[in-house]
Amino acid sequence: MSIQADFAAALLDTRLPCPAGLCSTNGADPASRFAVYRNNVQASLINALADSYPVVQQLVGEEFFRAMAGLFIQQQPPRSPLMSRYGDGLAAFIAAFEPAAEVPYLADVARLERLRTRAYHAGDAAAVSAHQISAALADPQTLAALTITLHPSLHLLDSAYAVVSIWAAHQQNATLAGIDITRMQQALVLRNGLEVEVFALDLGASMFIRHLLNQQPLLDAVQHCPSFNLPQTLALLIGHNAITALHNKVLP
Structure with missing residues (x-):
């Protein structure tokens, strides 16, 4: 292993000793100076994860979160200089992290928070006007072939737990009292x-939107989903500027 690789490995893993060959220009102990630098790097990375996963930290407490994040950093160090991209693998890490097993919904809350970060940094796209959408839906000549492009920030998450309710409760300093944790939510x-x-969506609406993301024609998407409120779902997408393009596929 090269000197640079030794340095990087020791920087991210507190179990490793100070790399050999370090020197100090002012006579200070290199090992002590390296320890301070390593602590600063570790704290910065843990703070970045805490900023990206505030509800996860609230659910387990700061001490537990920082200890867990320290272990995550050892296994999955940063690969990009952009800190907004760091932490993609935290949800999978949590799912396999035995000390977190008492909070079975924790990994899905992490997935939801990660999607929020990805949505925030996604590209921009102008929304189609409600008038254009209404006209397209009212045209029987083209409706069968109509496909919809959704905003690049839009993501879906299917959870076996009430992940949206859990997340929302922590936006208002509320408790989980009264929430059926085991109720599936999309x-x-x-x-x-x-x-x-x-x-939060019902299953049919979530499946419908997933079909739209796969560029399936709107009417086909409706037919392949369980019963759901189509007008309400379209109103949600239109009202929150999620529809960015309309296309008419050429049918065979």
């Missing part, structure tokens, strides 16, 4: 202007 995450929004 989450819709999107950025409307500069604000990232989170909504």
Whole structure:
């Protein structure tokens, strides 16, 4: 292993000793100076994860979160200089992290928070006007072939737990009292202007939107989903500027 690789490995893993060959220009102990530098790097990375996963931290407490994040950093160090991209693997890490097993919904809350970060940093796209959408839906000549493009910030999450309710409770300093944690919820995450929004959907609406994301024609998407409120779902997408293009596929 090269000197640079030794340095990087020791910087991110507190179990490793100070790399050999370090020197100090002012006579200070190199190992002590390296320890201070390593602590600063570790704290910065843990703080970045805490900023990206505030509800996860609230659910387990700061001490537990920082200890867990320290172990995550050892296994998955940063690969990009952009800190907004760091932490993609935290949800999977939590799912396999035995000390977190007592909070079985924690990994899905982490997934939801990660989608919020991705939505915030997604590209921009202008919304189609409600008038254009209404006209397209009212035209029987083209409706069968109509496909819809959704905003690049839009993401879906299917959870076995009440992940949206859990997340929302922590936006208002509320408790989980009265929430049926084991109730399945589907989450819709999107950025409307500069604000990232989170909504709970029923299963049919979530499946419908997923079909739209796969560029399936609107009518086909409706037919392949369980019963759901189509007007309400379209109103949600239109009202939050999620529809960015309309296309008419050429049918065979």
